[in-house]
Amino acid sequence: MSVYEKLTPVLTKRWLSPDAWRIDVYEQLDGYAAARKALKSHPDDLIALIKDSGLRGRGGAGFPTGLKWGFIPQNDGKPHYLVVNADEGEPGTCKDLPLMTHDPHSLVEGCIIASYAIRANRAYIYIRGEAVHAARRLRSAVAEAYKAGYLGKNIQGTGFDLDLVVHSGAGAYICGEETALLDSLEGFRGQPRLRPPFPATHGLYASPTVVNNVGTIASVPYIVLGGAAWWKSMGTEKSSGPMIYSLSGRINNPGQYECSMGITLRELIELAGGMQAGHQLKFWTPGGSSTPLLAAEHIDTALDFESVAAAGSILGTTATQIFSDQDCPVYATYRWLEFYHHESCGKCTPCREGNYWMVRVYRRILSGEGTYEDLDTLLDTADNILGRSFCGLGDGATSPVTSSLQYFKQDYLDYIERKKAPMLSAKALAGAH
Numbered sequence: 170m171s172v173y174e175k176l177t178p179v180l181t182k183r184w185l186s187p188d189a190w191r192i193d194v195y196e197q198l199d200g201y202a203a204a205r206k207a208l209k210s211h212p213d214d215l216i217a218l219i220k221d222s223g224l225r226g227r228g229g230a231g232f233p234t235g236l237k238w239g240f241i242p243q244n245d246g247k248p249h250y251l252v253v254n255a256d257e258g259e260p261g262t263c264k265d266l267p268l269m270t271h272d273p274h275s276l277v278e279g280c281i282i283a284s285y286a287i288r289a290n291r292a293y294i295y296i297r298g299e300a301v302h303a304a305r306r307l308r309s310a311v312a313e314a315y316k317a318g319y320l321g322k323n324i325q326g327t328g329f330d331l332d333l334v335v336h337s338g339a340g341a342y343i344c345g346e347e348t349a350l351l352d353s354l355e356g357f358r359g360q361p362r363l364r365p366p367f368p369a370t371h372g373l374y375a376s377p378t379v380v381n382n383v384g385t386i387a388s389v390p391y392i393v394l395g396g397a398a399w400w401k402s403m404g405t406e407k408s409s410g411p412m413i414y415s416l417s418g419r420i421n422n423p424g425q426y427e428c429s430m431g432i433t434l435r436e437l438i439e440l441a442g443g444m445q446a447g448h449q450l451k452f453w454t455p456g457g458s459s460t461p462l463l464a465a466e467h468i469d470t471a472l473d474f475e476s477v478a479a480a481g482s483i484l485g486t487t488a489t490q491i492f493s494d495q496d497c498p499v500y501a502t503y504r505w506l507e508f509y510h511h512e513s514c515g516k517c518t519p520c521r522e523g524n525y526w527m528v529r530v531y532r533r534i535l536s537g538e539g540t541y542e543d544l545d546t547l548l549d550t551a552d553n554i555l556g557r558s559f560c561g562l563g564d565g566a567t568s569p570v571t572s573s574l575q576y577f578k579q580d581y582l583d584y585i586e587r588k589k590a591p592m593l594s595a596k597a598l599a600g601a602h
């Protein structure tokens with residue numbers, strides 16, 4: 170079997186069709202057929218269909234989508250909201266941006282179906298501020314959908330009303346955390362709220378709210394048309410359907426590869442044209458930098474939620490960053506930590522202070538001034554951040570630290586024992602104390 174047969178283009182299938190972002194082209198390619206079908210069904214049947222499909226959130230956590238929709242209280246007299254988290258910001262993650270750029274109507278169509286299922290008459294797409302082109306495409310798609318009668322009052326004569334707003338954020342990583350996102354949408358500084366209560370009961374404007382990732386919502390029209398059994402025919406028993414894997418780093422053809430969940434890293438690297446000449450796989454992230462690094466020995470790990478967890482990491486956003494024997498895990502971890510330190514919202518002490526200090530320890534080690542005690546300090550600091558932070562950002566920041574120390578301690582020792590030339594200059598060290 171050719172490795173290319175491992176590709177299962179579903180969400181990506183229109184990406185190469187010219188002008189698929191225009192409604193006339195989208196409709197020629199089956200577009201809005203699912204919305205027309207769904208609006209003739211009972212909302213509860215749609216929730217049951219999504220539950221049956223086993224669809225799990227594509228934003229990183231993999232929470233069952235149908236279950237989340239089912240949490241929305243019924244007949245509670247409150248407005249309900251759908252909020253699409255399009256604030257993709259996890260380092261290495263780049264699957265939602267091309268989807269919104271090449272196929273924005275699939276997200277609009279998913280919003281219509283999901284809003285109808287959860288009885289919401291208002292939906293928001295919260296998109297990263299930097300994603301200017303994608304936001305432009307989305308706004309144009311929303312305007313086209315209004316004009317064609319897929320949004321607004323009495324959609325397609327069904328009596329269902331839906332307004333959809335595209336809201337651009339201002340580029341803070343923390344606003345991808347769902348409750349910070351809701352605060353930002355309400356006009357406040359984006360900082361995480363205490364959970365529980367979860368947005369399902371106390372979300373936007375304290376009303377029941379479903380917050381779903383772009384890929385999750387864009388999957389819905391395909392499930393409505395193809396059925397739960399078809400969706401489940403791809404992937405594994407507990408991780409159903411296709412997934413967009415974003416491959417970057419030391420491979421010949423970086424990009425988006427949509428395959429059934431459970432494909433292995435070895436197969437993905439083959440799909441991506443193999444490792445670059447002269448490079449041997451050394452370490453990789455299964456799903457962005459917040460997921461523990463894995464090593465070359467994990468190359469045959471199936472990339473589904475359960476198998477990656479069994480290997481000691483998290484599937485996360487399926488942002489698969491590939492590093493080679495010519496890359497340094499200590500330096501990579503330092504760069505990620507600088508990111509977390511910069512993006513920490515400052516609300517809680519373990520994350521705000523812990524990341525600050527860990528960055529300084531890394532600068533010391535990478536400048537050739539590290540000590541053996543620094544390794545204990547890193548582990549101790551990470552231990553005091555993990556599980557003691559207010560939101561997932563703090564926890565995620567510890568992943569590359571502990572996993573790189575687990576698999577690549579010798580790389581740290583090489584700096585400490587002066588066996589390796591310092592990666593950072595004395596100038597960087599000046600900020601380390």
Ligand code: NAI
Nearest residue numbers: 228229230232256257258259262345367368369485486561
């Ligand atoms: P989580 O597991 O706490 O929650 C996942 C979802 O399930 C949320 O929408 C939450 O409201 C809902 N939920 C969980 N338990 C619930 C309950 N008992 N009742 C009602 N709803 C419930 O995960 P979290 O903190 O929302 O997200 C963490 C993930 O985000 C990480 O795994 C990471 O991979 C990913 N991430 C993604 C980024 C991106 O750019 N896509 C950026 C940073 C992190």
Ligand code: SF4
Nearest residue numbers: 515516517520560563
């Ligand atoms: Fe803010 Fe970090 Fe605390 Fe999250 S863990 S609330 S980002 S300081």
